[in-house]
Amino acid sequence: MVDMHLEVSIFPVSDADRAKAFYQSLGWRLDDDVAPAAGVRLIQFTPPGSACSITFGSGITSAAPGSVQGGLVVADIEKARVDLISRGIDVSDYFHGAPLPKEGRLPGLHPERQSYGSYVSFQDPDDNEWIVQEITGRAPGRG
Numbered sequence: 001m002v003d004m005h006l007e008v009s010i011f012p013v014s015d016a017d018r019a020k021a022f023y024q025s026l027g028w029r030l031d032d033d034v035a036p037a038a039g040v041r042l043i044q045f046t047p048p049g050s051a052c053s054i055t056f057g058s059g060i061t062s063a064a065p066g067s068v069q070g071g072l073v074v075a076d077i078e079k080a081r082v083d084l085i086s087r088g089i090d091v092s093d094y095f096h097g098a099p100l101p102k103e104g105r106l107p108g109l110h111p112e113r114q115s116y117g118s119y120v121s122f123q124d125p126d127d128n129e130w131i132v133q134e135i136t137g138r139a140p141g142r143g
Contacts, residue, residue, distance in 0.1 A: 008044070009070060011056040012063040013126050016041055019056050022125050025087050047072060066127035069100070077109070077118045077134035084122060084132075092121045099131045115139075 013019040023045040024030065031044040031053055041057035054070065074080040077094065084091045096111070098104030099119050110117030115136040123129050
């Protein structure tokens with residue numbers, strides 16, 4: 001089997017400069033901001049410690065702004081929530097259960113703080129949703 005690496009995910013936005021300012025406020029690394037063709041602008045950011053980046057801009061997707069959900073993994077959900085709040089991000093309360101659909105979310109941290117079990121979420125300015133999941137120990141095969 002050939003190795004395949006997920007390294008870039010496309011996020012639809014309505015205002016590239018507003019989205020750029022938002023992702024900069026998260027402390028993510030700006031990798032690129034280029035206009036390689038008429039009507040096309042590509043802006044790429046990478047979260048700290050991630051091998052996967054997001055790209056947004058103009059002229060790159062027909063998806064509607066606000067239609068994407070992304071996932072982030074952290075070792076400590078409480079520290080992550082405090083950090084996001086300190087950056088001015090409107091973050092949900094903690095929840096556990098099924099992260100999707102929203103009706104499957106139960107309030108509070110996972111009662112046993114089980115790895116893969118606790119979440120928070122936040123939205124970018126276009127309402128693309130980010131689900132932040134706490135993983136303290138990886139399941140077998142998920143190194």
